[in-house]
Amino acid sequence: MNDLLTSIQAALGLPHTSIPFTSSGALPSAFAVTDLACASIGAAGQAVAELLRHQTGHVPAVEVDRRLASFWFSSSLRPMGWQVPPLWDPVAGDYATRDGWIRLHTNAAHHRAAAESVLGACADRAAMAAKVAQWASTDLEHAVVEAKGCAAEMRSWAQWQQHPQGLAVNAESLVHFLAAQDERSQAWQGSLAQPLAGLKVLDLTRVLAGPTASRFLAGLGADVLRIDSPTWNEPGVVPEMTLGKRCARLNLHDQADRAVFEGLLKDADILLHGYRADALEQLGFGVERRRQLAPGLIDVGLNAYGWSGPWQNRRGFDSLVQMSSGIAEAGQRWKQADKPTPLPVQALDHATGYLMAASALRLLTERLNTGRGGSARLSLARTAKLLVEHGPGTTQALRAEDEQDQCARLEQTPWGPAHRLQVPVEISGTPIQWALPATELGSRNPQWA
Template structure:
């Protein structure tokens, strides 16, 4: 497989090499790496894909757990103190990368979270992928195509066929408020200015403003690595919620804020809200906006996964937040990162796969003549979430030593670029491995069954363990807005 001129060649990397590479880029203490064990790692394919998703799953979850262990070990000890041992088994990590597809409540099958008009459509000169999970995207796409709300998928296909791919992408995604991307090859993506603008490091952590060192509100001895860390999360879909869920697994108090004005995603939310308390606030209401600002004034971390700039327009930019909370860590999950012509664009895992050449390359490796083939899980979303959590913990570590406010950026495109740099398995060999499509495919020990606000839930346990520490979720899913808007 060829590696593009603007990609670092990491084709020889193991999962341990990935951890070391990203850990080193974050300038975290190298002695911690000796505390990591990665059972089951193999050079062979671990899930049906030409991409090295097994490497990505095991390493991204390991990075988050090792960061948590580092924070726990250094809360009251010197920075060179031993770090509790961390273990992340490969198979369990891969299963967790599909957690939102592998749970049930009261043994009932999950509803399909996808809309009826989305997916891949043929255009006059190629293909586009339409994202229709949210009603506003589906209805907006129909309006753009001149179709009524009752239009069928066949109606959409007929209209899309009259467009050129990039023209429809531009009309929908750049000029409109939709999520439509043209299917590109690697060579087409590599020639695009946004491709070059994406950093080779998937986690970007920078000090935003100086200040005195600060630890979380509670630093008392605890079996929970992140006890006392206060996290405010405003997010949608998968990637940013995975970050909050990961911090919660290590003991952070995570308040997940949703808006009563926006549609929810029940199938995704019930897996991704584990560990979190849920509150509803309307930032258009002055009293509720003040309540949010009070929470921001007293939090450690603010995670947001909305389109870049959208929350800033309501007064929630890093600049504004730093004024009210000089120690805040602002963590952003975006589609394309903070730089480049697409930095303000919305996007989702499947769309980044589409526009970056991944889908075409996957189809070519599979060899069935398809125009495009998606990866077997939302790997960019899941890895992006674990990497954002890692960046947050790196910022917490830095804040405890040098102080100040910090900004963390992770993008789906940055994860894509890193995964591509690991290379691909030759020919169809990557697809000669098992997949975890349903619960029956998964070893029983990877599940836990708990009571929730919706019934009895059987879902994937967290795959990381930290020696001597409790890892897992206390809070279980419940109806949105069930909790009080205050810290524990």
């Protein structure tokens, strides 16, 4: 556990102090998923403590609960009398090919259409399986990706270590910080109870990793505004991930909406984005333009497969990176299963989300000191390397969840009432709490509060 935390602390420039991890047990897995949950959440908590040390001279104590950290890596929401829609599209998943396995990610309608443009229309999994079985894994992965879809052949860790993209990821740091020269002098408006009060976070992220980061920042008092395109939806994760945020829609191909976005960006303190590496550049909002519009901006970017190498602009998700990087193959061997066995939770997403939040907090601490902005780059594939190299997991089970694990407060969401689990990290004097319940995408106007 400690070497995982130490690696993360080193990547973030945090002091090598130990963080107590309370309770026992772990998520059963080929890899140390619970250790990763505790270390990434703990580092985010420590980044808050370091911000407060810088501002107040006092360092709060940080503590992480292993059980709660494990549960939050799955979901924090406990609906009362209603159900969250399913996470996966009916034909998404793993399929046997002629020579191995492939995963198709079809949750978004245009990604399913891309897969079907290669394989033909498939009404259900059985139809899809019959068509996939005729292909070689490498050929089908290539064909679906060329069609602008999302697919990943199952590779072993050894194969990934020899793959050009695996080699590129190996050369990248867990968090790549870049200093900026442009300045924005702004006094700290926060407090011990709400360290990020008065800060504006513009959130251009989707699904799990980036939204985990913005959810954590919202819990510290930041004003988080999430922007989605007019057509995007992810019903299976919205109730979980929009906690504490206001959500609006903009079409960045539309001139009027672009002007609104520029206005929002000018006032933002922190920008979180999780598009493919070249996507914002193609929209005319590349690194230079963002700096021009918002001097002193803290710019934190996430990519699936890394920021260099032949796949740096490839579409990807946690489940695909697990297939590519050897995690699902190692899980299959660990469980002695007859099919790919991923991690029990989307741990790459959640861990990278907390690392993004911690990166933003480190850059913010620096900006309060020097006035200068900066950026950080992270990737799911690099987080995968951290997890794999940490070594095997454990089979020591967690005590089952009970009602004591839930907050007493009721969250009134658009779908119905719900409880949240207790927060897994304790920062003394700084309660992590959210002023706004989860909400529908596009339910607010694109403007700061």
